[in-house]
Amino acid sequence: MAKKFLDPHEVKPILGTEGWEEMYPFYYQFSKTDKERMEYESSQLWFYDGLHYPEPHYPFDLIWDEAWYLALSQYNTRVFMVPPAKGIDHRIVNGYVYITPIGIADPKEIESRIPLFQKRAGYYYENWDKIYDKWVDKTKELIVELENISFPDLPEIEDESIVFDSKGLSSGYNLGIKYDELINMGFKIWQYHFEMLNLGYAAYVTFINTANEVFPDIPMHNLTKMVSGIDTVMYRPDEELIKLAKLAVTLEIDSLIVSQKKFDTLAKELKKSDKGISWLNALEKARYPWFYISTGTGWYHHHISWNDNLDIPLSSINMYIEVIKEGKNPSRSTEKLIKERDEIVEKYINLIKNEDQRNAFEETLKIARRVFPYVENHMFYVENWFHSVFWRKMRELAKIFANNKIIEDAEDIWYLNRFEIKSLIDDMVRAWATGIIPAGRTYWPEKIKNRKVIIKKFQEWTPPPALGTPPEVVNEPFTIVLWGVTTGVLKNWLRSLEGTTSEKITELHGSPGSAGIVEGKARVIRTVEQLDQLEKGEIMVAPTTSPSWAPVFTKITGAVTDVGGPMCHAAIVCREYGLPTVVGTGNATSVIKTGDLIRINGNEGTVKIVESR
Amino acid sequence: MRELNQLYTIWYDELRGSDYGLVGKKNANLGEMLHAGIPISPGFAITIHANHDFIEKTGIRSKIETLVKKNGEATDENIKKLSKAIMSEIESADIPSEIEEDILENYHRLCEKCNLDAVPAAVRSSGGVSMPGQMETYLNIRGDKDLIHYIKRCWSSSYNVEAIHYRVNRDMSVLFNIGVGIPKMVHSKVSGVIFTLNPINGDFSKISIDASYGLGEAVVSGLVTPDTYLIDKVTLELIKTKIGSKEIKCVYETYGSDIKKIDVDDELRKKSALTNQELTYLSETAVKIENYYGKAYDIEFGIDEDLPFPENVIVLQVRPESIWNKKKDMSGKAGKPADVMNIILNNLISGIKAG
Numbered sequence: 020m021a022k023k024f025l026d027p028h029e030v031k032p033i034l035g036t037e038g039w040e041e042m043y044p045f046y047y048q049f050s051k052t053d054k055e056r057m058e059y060e061s062s063q064l065w066f067y068d069g070l071h072y073p074e075p076h077y078p079f080d081l082i083w084d085e086a087w088y089l090a091l092s093q094y095n096t097r098v099f100m101v102p103p104a105k106g107i108d109h110r111i112v113n114g115y116v117y118i119t120p121i122g123i124a125d126p127k128e129i130e131s132r133i134p135l136f137q138k139r140a141g142y143y144y145e146n147w148d149k150i151y152d153k154w155v156d157k158t159k160e161l162i163v164e165l166e167n168i169s170f171p172d173l174p175e176i177e178d179e180s181i182v183f184d185s186k187g188l189s190s191g192y193n194l195g196i197k198y199d200e201l202i203n204m205g206f207k208i209w210q211y212h213f214e215m216l217n218l219g220y221a222a223y224v225t226f227i228n229t230a231n232e233v234f235p236d237i238p239m240h241n242l243t244k245m246v247s248g249i250d251t252v253m254y255r256p257d258e259e260l261i262k263l264a265k266l267a268v269t270l271e272i273d274s275l276i277v278s279q280k281k282f283d284t285l286a287k288e289l290k291k292s293d294k295g296i297s298w299l300n301a302l303e304k305a306r307y308p309w310f311y312i313s314t315g316t317g318w319y320h321h322h323i324s325w326n327d328n329l330d331i332p333l334s335s336i337n338m339y340i341e342v343i344k345e346g347k348n349p350s351r352s353t354e355k356l357i358k359e360r361d362e363i364v365e366k367y368i369n370l371i372k373n374e375d376q377r378n379a380f381e382e383t384l385k386i387a388r389r390v391f392p393y394v395e396n397h398m399f400y401v402e403n404w405f406h407s408v409f410w411r412k413m414r415e416l417a418k419i420f421a422n423n424k425i426i427e428d429a430e431d432i433w434y435l436n437r438f439e440i441k442s443l444i445d446d447m448v449r450a451w452a453t454g455i456i457p458a459g460r461t462y463w464p465e466k467i468k469n470r471k472v473i474i475k476k477f478q479e480w481t482p483p484p485a486l487g488t489p490p491e492v493v494n495e496p497f498t499i500v501l502w503g504v505t506t507g508v509l510k511n512w513l514r515s516l517e518g519t520t521s522e523k524i525t526e527l528h529g530s531p532g533s534a535g536i537v538e539g540k541a542r543v544i545r546t547v548e549q550l551d552q553l554e555k556g557e558i559m560v561a562p563t564t565s566p567s568w569a570p571v572f573t574k575i576t577g578a579v580t581d582v583g584g585p586m587c588h589a590a591i592v593c594r595e596y597g598l599p600t601v602v603g604t605g606n607a608t609s610v611i612k613t614g615d616l617i618r619i620n621g622n623e624g625t626v627k628i629v630e631s632r
Numbered sequence: 633m634r635e636l637n638q639l640y641t642i643w644y645d646e647l648r649g650s651d652y653g654l655v656g657k658k659n660a661n662l663g664e665m666l667h668a669g670i671p672i673s674p675g676f677a678i679t680i681h682a683n684h685d686f687i688e689k690t691g692i693r694s695k696i697e698t699l700v701k702k703n704g705e706a707t708d709e710n711i712k713k714l715s716k717a718i719m720s721e722i723e724s725a726d727i728p729s730e731i732e733e734d735i736l737e738n739y740h741r742l743c744e745k746c747n748l749d750a751v752p753a754a755v756r757s758s759g760g761v762s763m764p765g766q767m768e769t770y771l772n773i774r775g776d777k778d779l780i781h782y783i784k785r786c787w788s789s790s791y792n793v794e795a796i797h798y799r800v801n802r803d804m805s806v807l808f809n810i811g812v813g814i815p816k817m818v819h820s821k822v823s824g825v826i827f828t829l830n831p832i833n834g835d836f837s838k839i840s841i842d843a844s845y846g847l848g849e850a851v852v853s854g855l856v857t858p859d860t861y862l863i864d865k866v867t868l869e870l871i872k873t874k875i876g877s878k879e880i881k882c883v884y885e886t887y888g889s890d891i892k893k894i895d896v897d898d899e900l901r902k903k904s905a906l907t908n909q910e911l912t913y914l915s916e917t918a919v920k921i922e923n924y925y926g927k928a929y930d931i932e933f934g935i936d937e938d939l940p941f942p943e944n945v946i947v948l949q950v951r952p953e954s955i956w957n958k959k960k961d962m963s964g965k966a967g968k969p970a971d972v973m974n975i976i977l978n979n980l981i982s983g984i985k986a987g
Contacts, residue, residue: 101980102977102980102981103980103981104980129981133977136977137973137977140973140976141973144972144973144976221976221979221980222972222976224979225972225975225976225979225980228979229975229979233835233836233837234835234836234837234838235830235833235835236830236833236835236837236838236862236864236871236872237835237837237864238864238867238869238871241864241866241867363866363867366865366866367837367866370836370837370865370866371836372836379975382972382975383972383975383976385972386972386976534869622869622870622871622872622873623871623872623873
C-alpha cells in the first residue's frame with residue numbers, strides 16, 4: 020500500500036488549460052515560490068471537497084468557498100478557541116477545491132485555550148435556543164436586505180432627484196457600491212452560518228463518541244435517528260408540494276394540473292376558474308420562502324431554486340397527485356417517526372447497566388438534540404434561501420453587463436471572479452460617465468471564451484480523492500462527521516491508488532450511509548443537469564447529492580457517493596427514503612461506469628462491481 | 633377426566649417449570665422455555681408417574697424393597713451388587729401395555745409431526761431432584777423397539793452405582809422414580825452459537841451469531857471458520873456479515889450417535905449458512921432468552937433439516953455469558969450528573985476513536 024498521496028505540487032497540468040490559475044484568487048494556489056509554505060503544503064493531507072463541489076469551480080462561484088474558508092476557520096481558531104483545532108485551509112487544483120484541517124500539536128497551547136473555550140462555547144450551549152431564535156431573526160433580516168438590493172441599468176440621463184434631493188452620488192458610483200454590498204452580504208451570511216455550526220457539530224460528535232464507547236458497534240444511522248428532528252425546516256418544501264397535491268385533488272382540479280408540464284400554460288388555465296385561482300393562491304403562499312429550495316446544493320450558480328423555474332416543483336406536485344390517486348398518502352408520518360425514534364432511544368438506554376455511562380449517554384443525547392435543529396435547518400436559510408436570492412441578484416447585475424455589450428451573454432458572468440467583476444464595473448461606469456466605449460468590451464469576452472474551454476477540460480478530469488501526506492490518525496471531528504474522512508477511509512483511498520495502476524478495481528469501500536443491500540444498474544451522475552438521465556430502478560453514483568433532488572429518490576433503488584460521511588446530505592436523505600447507500604467511497608464516479616451491474620451494501624459500506632459494462 | 637398426575641406422558645408445550653414434580657426438572661424446564669417463547673426440539677415427557685406404575689405393576693418395587701432390606705451395610709461392594717440386581721430387574725421386565733402403548737402412541741405422533749417413519753429421538757433422564765450427570769441420556773434412538781429398550785435403560789440408570797451412592801449419602805430412599813424426555817434429535821443442517829452481546833468488545837446492544845453447516849460440534853470445538861454475523865439488538869438489523877471458510881461439517885453416522893466429518897461443497901462454502909429470515913428469528917429468540925434470564929446469554933442452536941421454518945430453529949443449550957456479565961456488573965453507584973461541557977471538551981481533545 021502506498022504511504023503518501025501525490026504531492027500537491029506535482030499534480031500534472033491539463034493541456035489546453037494554461038493560465039487557469041488567474042481565474043481564482045492567488046491565495047488558492049499551491050505555492051511555487053515560498054519554500055516554507057511549500058513544505059507546509061507537502062506535509063498536510065489535502066482532500067478533495069467533493070461533498071460540496073461535485074464539479075470544478077466557475078470563477079465567480081468560488082465566493083462561497085472563500086466565505087466558509089474564512090468563517091469556519093475564524094470561529095475555531097480565534098472566536099471559540101476550539102482547543103485542538105484551528106481552521107481548514109483551502110487550495111484549488113485544476114478547478115477543484117482541496118481542503119486540509121489544521122490541528123494544534125503543542126499540548127501547552129491546547130491547554131491554554133481550554134478555559135476560553137469553556138467560557139465561550141459554554142455560553143452558547145447554555146443559551147442555545149435563545150441564540151438560535153435570534154439567529155433566525157437576523158438571518159431573515161439579511162435576506163430581506165438582499166431582496167431589497169436592485170440593479171437597474173445605467174440611465175442615459177440621471178434622474179432629476181439626484182439634483183433636487185441634492186444626493187451628490189451617481190448611479191455609476193452606486194452600482195459599484197451595491198455590488199460591494201451584495202458581495203459583503205454573501206460573506207456575512209456565512210459568518211452567521213458558522214456562528215453555531217461548529218459548536219453544533221462538536222456537541223453532536225460528542226454524543227456519537229459517548230454512544231460509541233458504550234455501544235462500540237452501534238450503526239451510525241441509529242445514532243442520527245436518535246437526534247434527528249422530525250419537523251425540520253428542510254422537509255418543509257417537500258411537504259408544501261404534498262399539501263398542494265392534496266389540495267388539487269380536493270378541489271378536483273388534479274387532472275387539469277397533471278395534464279400540464281409547463282407552469283405558465285397551467286396558470287393561464289387555472290385562472291379561468293375560482294378553484295384554480297384559490298389553488299394558485301395557495302401555491303403563491305407556499306413559494307415564500309419554501310420554494311427557495313435549491314435544485315442542487317445551492318453552491319453553484321446553476322443550482323436554481325424552484326422559484327426560478329416553477330416547472331420543477333410542478334413535476335413533483337404531479338408525481339404526488341399520482342401517488343394520492345393510487346390511494347396512498349405521500350406524507351411522512353411524523354407521529355410514527357417520533358414513536359420509532361423514542362422507542363429506539365429507550366431500548367438502547369435500557370441496555371446500559373452502568374449508571375455513569377447511562378448519565379453520560381443521556382446528557383450528551385440531550386445536548387445533541389438541543390443543537391440539532393440548527394445543524395439541520397441552517398442549510399435552508401443559507402445554502403437554499405439566501406443563495407437562491409443571491410444568484411438571482413447576480414443575474415440582474417449580469418444583464419446590465421450584457422446590455423452594455425461588455426459580455427456576450429448574461430450567463431457568461433460566472434466565468435469571471437468577484438475581483439474581476441468589480442473591475443469590469445469600474446471600467447463600465449467610467450465609460451458610461453465619460454461617454455466612451457468601455458475597455459472591457461473585447462477584454463472580457465476573450466477571457467470568457469478561453470475559460471469555457473478550460474472549465475470543460477476541468478469537468479472531464481477526475482480529481483484524486485486526496486493529495487499530500489496522510490496523518491497517523493484523523494481526529495478532527497468535522498472532517499470525520501461531515502466528509503467521512505477517517506483513518507480507515509484514507510487507507511482505502513491509498514489502496515485504490517494502487518488498484519488504478521495494476522489491476523481493475525471490483526470493490527469499493529466507504530461508510531455505511533443508509534442500511535440495506537441492493538443490486539442494480541449503475542448510472543453515474545456528475546451534474547444536476549444529468550439527473551433526468553436516471554431511469555427507474557437504477558443505482559445513482561454521484562460525487563455527492565442534495566436533499567432537494569427529491570423526485571430522484573423515488574426513482575432510484577440506491578446511491579453511492581464519492582464523498583461524505585454518515586451525516587452528509589446524501590446519507591440523511593437516503594435514510595429518509597430507505598435507500599441502501601454507501602457514502603465516501605473516494606472515487607466511485609471514476610471507477611464505476613454507467614451500465615455496470617453493482618451491488619451496494621449499505622450496512623457495511625461496500626460497493627461491488629458485479630459485472631462491468 | 634384424568635388428573636394430570638395420573639398421566640404417563642405430557643408434551644413439552646403443556647408443561648411449565650413448576651411441573652418438575654410430575655416430569656422431573658429437565659423436562660419441566662423445557663416446558664418453561666417453550667412458554668417463554670424459546671424454541672426447543674419438539675417432544676414429550678414420560679412422567680415420574682409412569683416410572684412409578686411401571687415398577688409397581690411389574691412387581692419390581694417390592695423386589696427393590698426386599699433387595700434393599702437384604703443388603704445391610706452400604707459398602708461399595710454391597711451397593712455395586714444392589715445396583716446390578718435392580719438394573720437387571722428393570723431392563724428385563726416388560727412395560728405394562730397401557731404405559732407402553734401410551735408412550736408409543738406419542739412417539740408415533742412425533743414421527744408424524746416430523747414427517748419421518750421412525751424419527752431419531754433422544755432418551756433423556758429427568759429427575760425431580762438435580763443429580764447432575766448421574767443419569768444416562770441416549771442419542772439417536774429410532775423405532776418402537778429401541779425406544780422402549782432405552783426408556784428402560786434410562787429408568788434403570790437411576791439405580792447405577794453413583795446414583796445409589798448419592799442418595800444413600802443424603803439419607804434419601806434408594807427407590808427413586810424419574811421422568812424421561814423424548815425430544816426429536818435435532819438433525820442440524822446448520823448450527824452455531826449465539827452471544828447476546830458482542831463477545832469481542834462487550835457491546836450489549838449487539839447479538840453475535842456464529843454458524844456453520846452440520847452439527848454444532850464443528851463450531852463449538854473450532855473445527856471450522858464459521859460465518860459470523862453481528863446484529864443490532866434494538867433494531868434487529870444485520871450490521872456485519874463475514875462468510876467463513878466452513879471447510880467441513882459434522883454429521884451423525886447413519887446409525888448410532890457417532891459423529892463423522894465430511895467436506896462441504898465449494899459452492900455452499902461461499903454462501904451464508906443462515907438465511908436472513910433465520911437470522912432475524914434467531915435474533916428475536918436470543919432477545920427473548922436474555923429478557924427471560926435477565927442477563928447476557930450464550931446459546932447453542934441448530935436449524936433442523938426435517939422441520940419447516942420456523943419450527944426448524946431450535947435452541948439446544950443456554951448458559952449465562954461468563955466474561956462481560958461480570959465486567960459490566962460493577963455498575964457505578966453514586967451517579968453524578970454528567971458534566972456535558974467536560975465531555976465535549978474531552979472529546980474534542982482526544983478526537984474521534986471511530987474509524
